[in-house]
Amino acid sequence: MRQLRQSLPTGTFVLGCLVILGLIPIVIRYLNGLGAISNLSDGRPWGFWISFDLYCGVALAAGGFTLAGVVYIFGREKYHSVARPAILTAFLGYLLVILALLVDLGQPWYIWHAMIYWNIHSPLFEVAICVMTYTLVLALEFSPAVFERLSELNLPVIRRFNWHIPLRIIRAIQIPLVIAGIVLSTLHQSSLGSMLLMMPHTLHPLWYTPVLPLLFLLSAISVGPAMVIFESTLSTRAFGHELAIDVLSGLGRAIPYILGLYLLLKLVDLLVAGELGLIFTAYPINLLWWTEVIIGVVTPIILLSRPAIRQSRRGVFWSSVLVIFGLVLNRFNVSMLALGMRPGFTYFPHWMEVAISVALVADALLVIWLSYRFLHIAEHGEAVAE
Amino acid sequence: MSKGTLYDATKCIGCRACQVACKQWNELPAEKTTNSGTYENPPKMTAYTFTKINFTELEHNGKFQWVFNKQQCMHCQEPGCAEACIVGALVKTEGGPVTYDEGKCIGCRYCMVACPFGIPNFEWDKPLPWIRKCTFCADRQGAGLKPACVTTCPTGALTFGERDELIAEAQRRIAEHPDKYVNHIYGVQEVGGTSWLYLSPVPFEEIGFPTLPSAPVTINAERAMAAVPPVLVGVAAAMAGIYWLVQRQQKIGQKAGEEEKQKEKVK
Amino acid sequence: MTNHWIDIRNADCVLIIGSNAAENHPISFKWVERAMEAGAKLIHVDPRFTRTSSKADIYAPLRSGTDIAFVGGMINYVLNDMKQNPQNYNMDYVKQYTNAALIVDPGFTFHEGLFGEVKDSKYSAAARATWKYADKTTPATDPTLRNPNCVFQLLKKHFSRYDVDTVGNITGTPKDVYLEVCRTYAATGQKGKAGTLMYAMGATQHTYGTQNIRAYGILQLLLGNMGVAGGGINALRGTSNVQGSTDMCLLAHILPGYLAIPKEGDTNLEAYLNRARPATITPQGLAGDKSANWWGNYKKYIVSLLKAWYGNAATRANDFGFNYLPKCDPGVNYTHIGMFEAMGQGKIKGLWAWGQNPASGGPNSNGEREALGNLDWLVSADIWLNETAEFWKRPGVNPANIKTEVFVLPVACSYEKEGSITNSGRWAQWRYKAVDPPGEAMPDLEAMNLVMLKLKELYQADSAAPARDAVTNLDWNYGAHITADAVAREINGYDLTTGKLMASFGALKDDGTTTSGNWLYCNMYTEEAGNKAKKTDPIDAHPKQIGLYSNWAWCWPVNRRIIYNRASVDLNGKPFDSEHPVILNYAADTKWQGDVPDGGWPPINQAAAGEKYLPFIMKPEGVARLWGYGLAEGPVPEVYEPWESPLDKNLMSQTKTDPCSFVGSFMNNRGTPERFPYVGTTYRCTEHWQTGIMTRNLPWLVELMPEMYVEMGEELASEKGINNGDRVIVSSARGDIAAVAVVTKRFRPLQVAGKTIHQIGVIWHFGYSGMATGDSGNILTPHVGDANTTIPEYKTFLCNVRRA
Numbered sequence A: 001m002r003q004l005r006q007s008l009p010t011g012t013f014v015l016g017c018l019v020i021l022g023l024i025p026i027v028i029r030y031l032n033g034l035g036a037i038s039n040l041s042d043g044r045p046w047g048f049w050i051s052f053d054l055y056c057g058v059a060l061a062a063g064g065f066t067l068a069g070v071v072y073i074f075g076r077e078k079y080h081s082v083a084r085p086a087i088l089t090a091f092l093g094y095l096l097v098i099l100a101l102l103v104d105l106g107q108p109w110y111i112w113h114a115m116i117y118w119n120i121h122s123p124l125f126e127v128a129i130c131v132m133t134y135t136l137v138l139a140l141e142f143s144p145a146v147f148e149r150l151s152e153l154n155l156p157v158i159r160r161f162n163w164h165i166p167l168r169i170i171r172a173i174q175i176p177l178v179i180a181g182i183v184l185s186t187l188h189q190s191s192l193g194s195m196l197l198m199m200p201h202t203l204h205p206l207w208y209t210p211v212l213p214l215l216f217l218l219s220a221i222s223v224g225p226a227m228v229i230f231e232s233t234l235s236t237r238a239f240g241h242e243l244a245i246d247v248l249s250g251l252g253r254a255i256p257y258i259l260g261l262y263l264l265l266k267l268v269d270l271l272v273a274g275e276l277g278l279i280f281t282a283y284p285i286n287l288l289w290w291t292e293v294i295i296g297v298v299t300p301i302i303l304l305s306r307p308a309i310r311q312s313r314r315g316v317f318w319s320s321v322l323v324i325f326g327l328v329l330n331r332f333n334v335s336m337l338a339l340g341m342r343p344g345f346t347y348f349p350h351w352m353e354v355a356i357s358v359a360l361v362a363d364a365l366l367v368i369w370l371s372y373r374f375l376h377i378a379e380h381g382e383a384v385a386e
Numbered sequence B: 001m002s003k004g005t006l007y008d009a010t011k012c013i014g015c016r017a018c019q020v021a022c023k024q025w026n027e028l029p030a031e032k033t034t035n036s037g038t039y040e041n042p043p044k045m046t047a048y049t050f051t052k053i054n055f056t057e058l059e060h061n062g063k064f065q066w067v068f069n070k071q072q073c074m075h076c077q078e079p080g081c082a083e084a085c086i087v088g089a090l091v092k093t094e095g096g097p098v099t100y101d102e103g104k105c106i107g108c109r110y111c112m113v114a115c116p117f118g119i120p121n122f123e124w125d126k127p128l129p130w131i132r133k134c135t136f137c138a139d140r141q142g143a144g145l146k147p148a149c150v151t152t153c154p155t156g157a158l159t160f161g162e163r164d165e166l167i168a169e170a171q172r173r174i175a176e177h178p179d180k181y182v183n184h185i186y187g188v189q190e191v192g193g194t195s196w197l198y199l200s201p202v203p204f205e206e207i208g209f210p211t212l213p214s215a216p217v218t219i220n221a222e223r224a225m226a227a228v229p230p231v232l233v234g235v236a237a238a239m240a241g242i243y244w245l246v247q248r249q250q251k252i253g254q255k256a257g258e259e260e261k262q263k264e265k266v267k
Numbered sequence C: 001m002t003n004h005w006i007d008i009r010n011a012d013c014v015l016i017i018g019s020n021a022a023e024n025h026p027i028s029f030k031w032v033e034r035a036m037e038a039g040a041k042l043i044h045v046d047p048r049f050t051r052t053s054s055k056a057d058i059y060a061p062l063r064s065g066t067d068i069a070f071v072g073g074m075i076n077y078v079l080n081d082m083k084q085n086p087q088n089y090n091m092d093y094v095k096q097y098t099n100a101a102l103i104v105d106p107g108f109t110f111h112e113g114l115f116g117e118v119k120d121s122k123y124s125a126a127a128r129a130t131w132k133y134a135d136k137t138t139p140a141t142d143p144t145l146r147n148p149n150c151v152f153q154l155l156k157k158h159f160s161r162y163d164v165d166t167v168g169n170i171t172g173t174p175k176d177v178y179l180e181v182c183r184t185y186a187a188t189g190q191k192g193k194a195g196t197l198m199y200a201m202g203a204t205q206h207t208y209g210t211q212n213i214r215a216y217g218i219l220q221l222l223l224g225n226m227g228v229a230g231g232g233i234n235a236l237r238g239t240s241n242v243q244g245s246t247d248m249c250l251l252a253h254i255l256p257g258y259l260a261i262p263k264e265g266d267t268n269l270e271a272y273l274n275r276a277r278p279a280t281i282t283p284q285g286l287a288g289d290k291s292a293n294w295w296g297n298y299k300k301y302i303v304s305l306l307k308a309w310y311g312n313a314a315t316r317a318n319d320f321g322f323n324y325l326p327k328c329d330p331g332v333n334y335t336h337i338g339m340f341e342a343m344g345q346g347k348i349k350g351l352w353a354w355g356q357n358p359a360s361g362g363p364n365s366n367g368e369r370e371a372l373g374n375l376d377w378l379v380s381a382d383i384w385l386n387e388t389a390e391f392w393k394r395p396g397v398n399p400a401n402i403k404t405e406v407f408v409l410p411v412a413c414s415y416e417k418e419g420s421i422t423n424s425g426r427w428a429q430w431r432y433k434a435v436d437p438p439g440e441a442m443p444d445l446e447a448m449n450l451v452m453l454k455l456k457e458l459y460q461a462d463s464a465a466p467a468r469d470a471v472t473n474l475d476w477n478y479g480a481h482i483t484a485d486a487v488a489r490e491i492n493g494y495d496l497t498t499g500k501l502m503a504s505f506g507a508l509k510d511d512g513t514t515t516s517g518n519w520l521y522c523n524m525y526t527e528e529a530g531n532k533a534k535k536t537d538p539i540d541a542h543p544k545q546i547g548l549y550s551n552w553a554w555c556w557p558v559n560r561r562i563i564y565n566r567a568s569v570d571l572n573g574k575p576f577d578s579e580h581p582v583i584l585n586y587a588a589d590t591k592w593q594g595d596v597p598d599g600g601w602p603p604i605n606q607a608a609a610g611e612k613y614l615p616f617i618m619k620p621e622g623v624a625r626l627w628g629y630g631l632a633e634g635p636v637p638e639v640y641e642p643w644e645s646p647l648d649k650n651l652m653s654q655t656k657t658d659p660c661s662f663v664g665s666f667m668n669n670r671g672t673p674e675r676f677p678y679v680g681t682t683y684r685c686t687e688h689w690q691t692g693i694m695t696r697n698l699p700w701l702v703e704l705m706p707e708m709y710v711e712m713g714e715e716l717a718s719e720k721g722i723n724n725g726d727r728v729i730v731s732s733a734r735g736d737i738a739a740v741a742v743v744t745k746r747f748r749p750l751q752v753a754g755k756t757i758h759q760i761g762v763i764w765h766f767g768y769s770g771m772a773t774g775d776s777g778n779i780l781t782p783h784v785g786d787a788n789t790t791i792p793e794y795k796t797f798l799c800n801v802r803r804a
């Protein structure tokens, strides 16, 4: 606890500064347009925000539905302790996606048009509907944490309300909620891949495949546990509690299976398409492919298959970092680096683009910090230090 | 009944009257340009330039050539932009034009990424930007007029009419002057066909046309989207099933556990 | 144009030489392409590969200023080929309809590029006399064309020097390309085939520009291409109404209807007529035995014009007011260059620039801008504030040092007023007013009327005013508000006896009982049909639908769409080209069908002796002139180098430059190839108009061509270390300009006289006024002019280039 008090004020100060720094470009954007704060252009209409905030953001929030599934559907109570933080980060992750879109969209206050003008053929439409609904589901899934805390508080008006009623309702519909969450996630995680199916001639053949949706889903599932390992390791460090090693290694154990399937599918697909040779010939873009596959897929498979590594906190943590890195690179590849630009254009993100994304992440960290302070996030799993 | 326009590069004199007529009809502002060593300007199509003539100097069949080609939205038969558009703001109309409804658009720019020809453009300099592209002068067509660019074209490089008839006309021209044209009508097949069709004296890839197969860009996405309902039902059912199984097993396990305990007690 | 725009579609071969038709006359290309759809070949001859060349079957490069060599070689090719393959040519046409067979004065000489003695840039009268037929009124002919003094043999002799190698050495055109041009175009010599020749400023803007056109004329006549559909010599006139303004005497040497301007010696009407009215020449021994010599009607036209201008003040007693007309002084050049030379010398006190922008459009801008400062006053009647109106605050001068008082009259632009324009095809078309002019701007006509009314008032009041009667007696009767309709009627003319509009110039009289402001337009506005310029019947009523559209607008003369059309039929009246006949089916009762014939007489073989009219009725000899008569530099074109040439000698003779050209002296330095090794030329681009003031003020057009640029080949650019898009300075002996370099394969170096010649192309659409500004190409051009017309030599000069 001492650690927390000392480190966080400086931490929050830095985060607060980042948030403010991110606000400046947002103001400029609403005055002078997207061109004034970004290097986006007609040749590269989707840039850092879509790759980072949307593509990475949604995938990295996959810890929510995977853990909810593991705990509530597959009944692995052991992981209960990490479920709530996972849901919280997922919920925040999705909120950030939506916030980021409010900057990125040309007509942000028409974002709700997606709900009334349906183009059921558009993968983006599906993503939008799923993301919106799923965010609601996540909010409900997470709400018990809030209600519990509210019911404990001895505050004037709030005290009068019986917080156990909503709590009981939520608990009653918890399983349908979790199932809905999994269904929605399956759909939109894969639809993010479907969106790219529309670019058969601009997305490089090393990545373009009709099974992209499946690859997206698999990689999202694999990164779910990795993200949970990553976040909980960091948060426990920050807040001074420790997570049971068997929870960590248990999460880590699942990863090689999913990644293995993912890798197999990726290779077989290239083979079937007759494009496997591209991994050698398509220089220099193939370097990205190799980096993604070696660092983000093959290495973690090897590492996490070894019990010794699974039993080490550092081993599990760094393996997860590799998985996350691989996924981030993959999402950047498909949505930016390997996606052809119109002739005559170049793109490198403007610092303000990055600043906005950083500010959003800082926002999330602040909220997480507040949640840990004021809500029962980690108490389920407060394991005794080894 | 679907309209199209045939652009014949062997007849185009690169005068760019079409570029100006388009700006005039669509009330588009002039862009600030510089001369960068070519007649071509503005350098690229933008939200304020819906059509543009490209100038290419090249050698073909041992003869030096200066070939012009007009770029604008192709008004695809199976437009990627319309399929992509989240709110259905872009729509392929029966008459040919792919129209845009700014009352719906949210500015997500998916259409821009999804267009195989790189056509839709964005008002990067506006606080509340819209997508902009050639409208095929749908408004003029509605009033029984030809597109502004076609009307203004002095030479007959642009012909407006029924798409089928234009294809026949293009075939006729190739047959009549096989020496003047490459034997390819661009837009008949490409990505499922486009309302704008092209004839050229040199291979299309040499004047900057993308080489595209006849499959529409939309087919894979369409298939994926068709899988959505079954996936939805399937995953929901599977999860419910697993939950039920797991619960049952746990109950059995609990019972067994309790029995064990009792047994122990008994012991 | 002898023919008209739509008629281009009837051609079997289109030769565009000295014009960039696709860029400067885009609409003409609709018809060029129609012809090509039907199988015609397109040839483009130009120093640089242009948007026109891009559509051509054959593109032939040449060194700027060498058209006479180029076309002379083609003439030589045709003359030789005629001997070998006479069956490929319309020899009847050549013999019967041109002066090929006529015998020339045996005293004619040609030596080292000269046709006799030249003094003070003029051939002596003795020399000029030898250029004519041996018998001046009834010349003899040799139908076999063998007499060494017949025009045909003299031509052969003259052009035999223009062999392919010599020509190639001068022009730099690759030999294979050149021969292909010759072969392809000569094929139009076949009976029934037609080749059209389209030219404009690339041909005319040379010190020997008129001779360039002569060469085209000779070629077309040898090929039987004059008077036929799809043929002709077609000057692509510049502005939409430049034809109309020339018809109405925009130029310094004519009155309306191409009547000669009176000169000092024309002391009375008779003297004037004796000088200006050509005597009939009747060739002997041709199938046709009668020359109509239409100019024999001169007196009717000049008297009707004077009656239109001076009304009741024009009486037989005062020679119909002939002496009210100002007379030109001898030895004074009244053209643009001459005027600015005089201005430079301080001889001119005031200038009225009415819809003209000489500060940018005239040659040697630095000189002409300086000359404007010698004026006491300058009026600019214009739709924009152009470089001329703003010359006193141009870059580099101190306005305080310029004393000229400048007035600006805002006038209405073409959409803001009514009136006619006459297009290249001589079609007068009515234009209606679309919108009101802004602010104080008023139609030019109204401004002129107000000025004239005020002038008359001032002259009336001042009994000592010089030439007072010439002004006060003017029959200026439009009232306070002039209309284009009233002027159109006056131009057509009235029968003063009946008060009715004249039906056509055939009825004009020389006794003062008729008026006509311009005899050529007499028939445009009649009692029966009204203002025919307003006709818009889109039906082609010609029996073979050759695209005459005779009921669309009205065309001078008397709605004849293709002039010299009696040369399109053989002696029996049968059209040479049965697919595209111009006039056809002559019968004694129904006369001709098709176009309005050039005189309705029967075919030569059906007419009675003494009534067999020769076809070229505007020529005193009734036949077309392969052998010229009246031009300054002699009867046939001869190769000279431009005033500034990259060569040290003329490869054809000892006479280097045009002996009769006009060379200005005001701030007009001459460059040498040592300091200025490259051949410069100026031209237009589609996107801008002339001095650019009308287009550089329109954002959409500025967007297309935003900056002053020059074009050059890759070889020259790499020699000079210039990259595409670099800023460069182009200089001539007269000044420097800054521009963007467009480095392109479209300009290739040429091998000329054993040297590599690089050419640099310069547009002249920029200036310091308006929205988009830049240097004018005319800072480089010299103050020299054509021997006959003094049109400036804008097209060829010497220059240098370096990176800015």
Ligand SMILES: Nc1nc2c(c(=O)[nH]1)N[C@H]1C(S)=C(S)[C@@H](COP(=O)(O)OP(=O)(O)OC[C@H]3O[C@@H](n4cnc5c(=O)[nH]c(N)nc54)[C@H](O)[C@@H]3O)O[C@H]1N2
Pocket (backbone or CB within 6 Å): C017, C018, C019, C020, C021, C023, C024, C025, C045, C046, C047, C048, C050, C063, C064, C065, C066, C067, C199, C200, C201, C202, C203, C236, C237, C238, C239, C242, C681, C682, C683, C684, C685, C686, C687, C688, C689, C690, C691, C795, C796
């Ligand atoms: N867009 C546009 N159109 C115009 C105008 C304009 O300003 N802009 N101006 C109008 C007017 S007033 C006129 S008079 C016409 C002029 O019409 P054009 O005569 O077609 O005009 P230019 O571009 O001056 O010159 C034509 C060509 O002559 C070539 N040339 C240069 N030197 C020579 C030579 O020695 N021999 C030959 N054979 N060719 C040579 C040049 O490369 C150029 O391509 O255009 C009219 N149309």
Ligand SMILES: Nc1nc2c(c(=O)[nH]1)N[C@H]1C(S)=C(S)[C@@H](COP(=O)(O)OP(=O)(O)OC[C@H]3O[C@@H](n4cnc5c(=O)[nH]c(N)nc54)[C@H](O)[C@@H]3O)O[C@H]1N2
Pocket (backbone or CB within 6 Å): C201, C205, C238, C239, C354, C355, C356, C357, C358, C361, C362, C363, C381, C382, C383, C384, C386, C411, C412, C413, C414, C444, C682, C683, C684, C689, C690, C691, C692, C693, C694, C764, C777, C778, C781, C794, C795
């Ligand atoms: N170097 C070079 N110089 C050239 C040429 C070339 O080829 N090379 N070509 C020459 C040729 S062919 C020509 S025709 C001349 C043209 O030379 P200019 O006639 O001097 O050029 P424009 O720019 O057409 O100028 C016309 C003026 O008329 C004004 N105007 C337009 N409409 C109206 C109207 O209705 N009423 C009045 N009162 N004014 C109006 C315009 O604003 C403009 O100021 O330039 C010549 N100069």
Ligand code: SF4
Pocket (backbone or CB within 6 Å): B073, B074, B075, B076, B079, B080, B081, B082, B098, B114, B115, B116, B117, B118, B119, B120, B133
């Ligand atoms: S060209 Fe592009 S913008 Fe035009 S219809 Fe096709 S996909 Fe849509």
Ligand code: SF4
Pocket (backbone or CB within 6 Å): B084, B085, B086, B087, B088, B089, B090, B104, B105, B106, B107, B108, B109, B110, B111, B112, B131
């Ligand atoms: S930017 Fe507008 S038109 Fe384009 S896909 Fe998005 S909503 Fe549709």
Ligand code: SF4
Pocket (backbone or CB within 6 Å): B021, B022, B023, B025, B026, B050, B051, B072, B133, B134, B135, B136, B137, B147, B148, B149, B150
């Ligand atoms: S069809 Fe209309 S909008 Fe499209 S390029 Fe032509 S003028 Fe412009």
Ligand code: SF4
Pocket (backbone or CB within 6 Å): B011, B012, B013, B014, B015, B016, B017, B018, B019, B053, B068, B070, B149, B152, B153, B154, B155, B156, B157, B158
């Ligand atoms: S208007 Fe016609 S000829 Fe001119 S550039 Fe456009 S398509 Fe070509």
Ligand code: SF4
Pocket (backbone or CB within 6 Å): C024, C025, C026, C027, C028, C240
């Ligand atoms: S500028 Fe005017 S006159 Fe010249 S081609 Fe174009 S439309 Fe015709």
Ligand SMILES: [Mo]
Pocket (backbone or CB within 6 Å): C237, C238, C239, C242
């Ligand atoms: Mo002109």
